[in-house]
Amino acid sequence: MKTKTAMIAALALAGAGTLALSASAQDRPMLPGGNWAGMLDETDGGHRFGNPEAKTRLVEFMSYTCSHCATFAREGDGAIxxxxxxxxxxxYEIRHLIRDPIDLTATLLTxxxxxxxxxxxxxxxxYRYDEWxxxxxxxxxxxxxxxxxGSLSARFQAIASDLDFYDIMETRGYERAEIDQCLTDEAKASALADRSAADAERYGITxxxxFVLDGELLEGTHDWSALEPQLADAL
Known part of the structure; x- marks a missing residue:
């Protein structure tokens, strides 16, 4: 029930944040060629929503242990x-800036x-950030x-157990064995950490x-209120 309530609240907040963007988006017709809203592709280090050939491209660099990232997920993610x-x-692409072992554990699970x-x-x-x-x-x-x-795998499993990540993933339809398989993928963990470090250096992210818009870091932009007008201007 808590999860459902949180999701409903998040959708309400997202709806409140769509007004300026809606006005800009409605000025331009949708491109033919696909169900862009339902398109999700894995990229080199992240996941991209929408048309891979889109003219305007936003990349969010986030951390799961970052409270401001949790706020953005509620306020901006849905609006976009x-x-x-x-x-x-x-x-819209989501990439990871790994800050700590909890963050890496959550990233492996997503x-x-x-x-x-x-x-x-x-x-x-x-949506369950405040709880865990x-x-x-x-x-x-x-x-x-x-x-x-202990081993990296054992550490990730301990974190997942202590913070109820197993429960969260089971509500997503995962079996315990499947969750453990992901948490014990040390090659994946290393690749995610390496990509995080490379992206931070490439864009100067601190x-x-x-947010990186069309290849350029948006300096001083770390929340939805600062990002939204820049997206409206870019459309």
Whole structure:
């Protein structure tokens, strides 16, 4: 029930943030060629919503342990997907700036299984941010020691267990064995961490969320109120 309530609230906030974008988007007809709103592709390091050949391209760099990223997921994510992506003229890609072991664990889980599941996995983790981050704050020293010692796989599994990530993923239809398979993919974890470091260096990113629009970092833009007018101007 809490998850459903959170999602309803998130959709309400997203709807409130679509007004300016809707006005801009309605000035331009949708491009033919596909169901752009339903298009989701895995990229080299992230996932892209919408037309891969879109003229205007936004990349969000986010971290799952970032409270401002959780706020953006509620306020901006839905507005972008509802008003801009369906036109076919705009694509929205989510990439990761890995900050800590919890962040990497959550990232592995959102990438788990079919790439088409990423959108729902991402929302499931973000919409329950307040719940699991509070659990993280209340962990004991014994719990945290399990996050720091042993194999990488064992650490990721300990984090997932302590923060109820298993429960979140099971509500998404994953079996325990499938979740463990994703958490024990150390090659994937290494690749995600390497891509995160490379992207941070390439674009000069120092905080999350950060946004790159058509290849250029939007300096000083870290929330929906700052991003929305720039997107409207770019359309």
């Amino acid at each position: 997907k509802l008003t801009l992506v369906p036109t076919g003229r705009f694509s 990438h788990c299984g079919d790439p088409k599941k990423f959108g729902g996995n991402h929302e499931a983790i973000m 981050i509070e659990k993280a704050r209340k962990t004991t020293q014994a719990q945290r020691s399990r996050w720091q010692f 905080g999350t969320p950060s």
